[in-house]
Amino acid sequence: MTENKNSDFTAQIGTSLKQWREVSHKSIDQVAQESGVSSEVVSQIEQGDSWMRIDDVLKVAQTLGLLEKLKQAFAAPVEQQEAQTEASTNTLEPEAQEGNAQEEAQPKQQGKPQPQPAPAVEQPWLTEANWYDGSMIYQIYPLGLTGAPWRNDGSAEGATNDDPHRLLKIIDDGWIVQAKKLGATCIMLNPVFESDSHGYDTRDYTKVDSRLGTNEDLRAVVDAAHQQGIKVILDAVLNHVGRGFWAFQDVIKNRQDSKYVGWFNIDWNSNSPYNDGFSYESWQGVSELVQLNHNNLELNNYLNDVILRWEKEFDIDGLRLDVAYCLDPGYLKYLRQTANQLTEKRHQKFLLMGETMFGDYNQWMGDDACDTVYNYEAYKGLWGSMNSSNMHEIAYSLERQSGDKPWDLYTGKHLFNFLDNHDTSRIASTLNDKKQLKPLYGLLFGMPGVPAVYYGSEWGIEGEKKFGDHEQRPSLDKPEWNDLTDWIQTLTKARLTTAGAEALCEGDYHELLCQPKQLVFQRACESGRVIVAINADSKPAHLDFNAQCGQGTNLITGEQHDFGGGSDLG
Structure with missing residues (x-):
């Protein structure tokens, strides 16, 4: 088998095959199945990967009815691999029409411009101080992704492998490369420290979970991400611990004589479901999750040392604060001071992201609290608008949160936006119509805030919350x-x-048009504005709205768009 190493040639072939696939109304997955190759191979071919295998390209071409034409195009480069890139080759171009592509490819018309995405440009507004504002987060739940056992008691239930260094699968299996290819600028790792089961029942804040590997493994993952220009934030579970937490075990053993009694809220005149001879405050009544007492300065100092140790030992760039809505405002302020200290040390923002549910997010977000919080209000509006064919639901939330009116709640702040995460059903399972995944992701990336993608959802895996x-x-x-x-x-x-x-x-939000299945809005700042148009319908839509300009550049295709006669959305 011969590999074609002429990058210009392969790029042309890839672009042409992609155009023919789209004219044929076939998805990458369909072409992959019919060709007998993987979807990733088809994608690499279309991206013009210079190391693509010629026989794979020919399989794809045969599926699209272009085999003979492509064989002719490949002939010279295959037989003369040392040929210079200036050598002329024929390329394939689809002819716009309804139905399938024509069986024979037509020569490329000289001088006819091909649609290309808008070019990348310098972003002088983006600095190390506001890196989060211009980020895309890729979320990984390591205990799940790497196939670790469900419980940390020596049992193997739930395990899919016996690798003692499972955490390194994030590197070895290509997850950091995947995040980089997607364009992610930050990876969020959910709990990685020693716990009783799911990670939110911590035993030891200083030791990586034995089901995942070692502290050195975690540092290797962070270093590998940093080498790709990707920041890393860890999940900090500071509101509660597991019953296996070493300080709580000391209380069980030594009772009132334990020097850690004050770290918890204990009632010596009652009993627990575990017959401890005392009861204790737990998170939302879950007896496996022991509530920490943040009125205790010794506890807070201990956790502060833990955070400083994480930053020093693992070189992390910030924290996700689990159930931040349960943390005392005074303790949040204490955490903010620690984060500010690390920001000064690192000469870049040390991020504090708070997990919140509903209510006024300003309670947990500000100069004395978190930099950003979870946007569950918009999460519900995003998929709800699609399932109910009512874009007014998400439009109301966006205007209320980030509009250009004086009374809007969070304009200028950057909420953490998502379509799914480790606590929800996968978005592909939540939507009634999976064809709406693309417009929904378009809305996620066009709205105010910072978008996130949960591992596996980028190719549409399903999974219901059970x-x-x-x-x-x-x-x-x-x-x-x-x-x-x-x-x-x-x-x-x-x-x-x-x-x-x-x-x-960075821009604010201003609605231009809202219909049951379409939403158009603009994002504007001093340097310019962008119009985002979403069509959630199964058929094309023609929209007329005041764009306040005659023409614009399509950021997806690089083409010029004329607003004069209205806008057609596919």
Whole structure:
């Protein structure tokens, strides 16, 4: 088998095959299945990977009815691998029409411009002080992804492998490379420290979970991400611990004589479900999760030392604060002071992200609290608008949160936006119509805030939230790539690298048009504005709205768009 190493040639072939696939109304997954190759191979071919295998390219070409034409195009480069890139070759171009592509390819018309994404430009507004504002987060739940046992008691239930260094699978199986290809600028790792079961029942804040590996393994993962220009934040579970937490075990053993009694809220005149001879405050009544007492300065100082140790030992860039809505405001202020100290040390923002549910997010977000918080209000509006064919639901939330009116709640702040995570059903399972995944991700990347992608959802895996949460936190061998992944990659480029990046990342929100299945809004800042148009319908829509300009550049295709006659959305 011969590999074609002429990058210009392969790029032309890849672009042409992609155009023919789209004219044929086939998805990457369909072409992959019909060709007998993986979806990732089809995607690599379309991206012009210079190391693609010629026989794989020919299989794809045969599926699209272009085999003979492509064989002719490949002939010279295959037989003369040392040929210079200036050598002329024929390329394939689809002819726009309804139905399938024509069986014979037509020669490329000289001088006819091909649609290209808007070019990447410098982003002088983005600095180490506000790196989060211009980021895309890739979330990984390591205990699930790496196939660790469900419980940390020596049993193997739930395990998919016996690797003692499972955490390194994030490197070895290509998950950091996947995040990089998507355009992610930060990876969020959910609990990695020694715990009783799911990670939110901590035993030891200083030791990586024995089911995952070692402290050295975690540092290797962080270093590998940093080498790709990706920051890393860890999940900090500071509101409660597991019953196996060493200080709580000391209380069980020594009772009132334990010097850690004050770290917990204990009632010596009652009993626990575990017959401890005392009862204790637990998180939301779950006796396996022992509530910490943040009125105790010694406890707070201990946890402060833990955070400083994490930053020093693992070189992390910030923290996700689990159930931040349960933390005392005074303790949040204490954490803010620690984060500010680390920001000064690192000469870049040390991020504090708070997990919140509903209510006024300003309670947990500000100069004395978190930099950003979870946007569950918009999460419900995002998928709810699709399932109910009512874009007014999400439009109301966006206007209320980040509009250009004096009374809007969070304008200028950057909420953490998502379509799913380790606590929810996968978005592909939540939507009634999976064809709405693409417009929904388009909305996620166009709205105010910072978008996140949960591992596996970038290619549309399913999983419903059930007891144990194992279905939405699956073990996966390696990343996959399909047309949905392609789309998310394109959205990330448009949001973070083009001339519209500052408006999309920093701009306010102003609604231009809202219909049951369509939403159009603009994002504007001093440097410019971007119009985002979403069509959630199964058929094309023609929209007329006041764009306040005659023409604009499509950030996805690079083409010029004329607003004069209205806008047609596919």
